[in-house]
Amino acid sequence: MDVFLQQLVNGLILGSIYAIVALGYTMVYGIIGLINFAHGDIVMVGALVVWTVCTALAGSGMPAPLILLAAAGAAMAVCMILGVSIERVAYRPLRRAPRLAPLITAIGMSILLQYSAALIWSKQYLALPELLQPTPYTFAGAAITDLQAFIFLLACALMAALAWFIKRTRIGKAMRATEQNRDVAGLMGIDVNRIIAFTFLVGSGLAAIAGLMVILYYGIGHYFMGFMLGLKAFTAAVLGGIGKVNGAMLGGMLLGVVEALASGYIGDLTGGWLGSNYRDIFAFLVLVLVLVLRPSGLVGGPASERA
DSSP: OHHHHHHHHHHHHHHHHHHHHHHHHHHHHHHHSOOOTTHHHHHHHHHHHHHHHHHHHTTSOOOHHHHHHHHHHHHHHHHHHHHHHHIIIIIGGGTTSOTHHHHHHHHHHHHHHHHHHHHHHOSSOEEOOOOOOOOEEEETTEEEEHHHHHHHHHHHHHHHHHHHHHHHSHHHHHHHHHHHOHHHHHHTTOOHHHHHHHHHHHHHHHHHHHHHHHHHHHSEEOTTHHHHHHHHHHHHHHHHOTTOHHHHHHHHHHHHHHHHHHHHHHHHHTTTTTSGGGHHHHHHHHHHHHHHHOTTOSSOOGGGGGO
C-alpha cells in the first residue's frame, strides 16, 4: 500500500504538469482546430528563461522566492510574446488553408524553436542553481516535499482559475462562441482575430508556468526538453477529449497516474527491466488505446471529429 500511495502521489504531481501543458493544446485546438506542436517548445523556452534569470540572480543576495517570481514573470513575458507572434506570422495566414498546411507549419515552428534555443543556450544540459532546499514530509507512508506540494497546488489553482475564466467572464464567453462557429461569432460583433490571439496569449502564459514547474521539479533544462513533454501533454489532451478544457485537466492527471503506476509496478514485475527507463512506452500505449477505443476522449464530443 505504501508503494501504491507513493506512486499515486508521484503520478498526481507529474500529471498536474501534463495537465497545464495540455491546456495549451486543447485551447488552441478548440478555437481554430489546430494541433500546435510548437507548444511543448514554448514550455522549453519558458524553462530556459527561468534558468537564465535564476542563474543571473543567484548570487545577488535576493531571497529565493523573489528570484523565482522574477524568473516566472520574465518567462511569461517572453512566452506570451512568442506565442502571439507565432500565431500572427505562422498560423493566421494559413487559417483557411487545407488542414495539412498548418500542421506542417506547426512542426516546422517546433523545430525552429528547438534549434534557436540550442543556438542561444547551447545543447548542454543546464543545471538550475540550488535556490531552494525542499523539505520532505511523510503522509500515510508516502513521501512528498514542499516543492512538490507547491507544484501540485499551483497547477490546481491555475486550472480552477482558467475554468472559471472561460465559463464566467465576457472574454471567456467570446472564446466559447468562437469555438462554436468563428463566422457567426464575427457576425455577432466578436473580434475573432483578437480572441484567437488572446487564446495563444493565455496558452503561452500557462506554458511559461509549466516550464517553471518542470525545471524546478527536475532541476535541469535542455533545448530538446519540450519535445517529449509536448507529446505527452498532447496524449493527455486526446485522452481527456481534445478541445475540452476539463478533458485536458482530467487527461493530464490520469496520464501522470497511469505512467507512475505502470512504471513502478511493471518495473517490479520485470525485475527493473521494464521500469522507469521505459515509462514513455506507457504514455503512448494509452494514446494508441484511446485512439482505437474512444477517439473522442473521456469527455470529448462531436467537436473532436475535426482532428
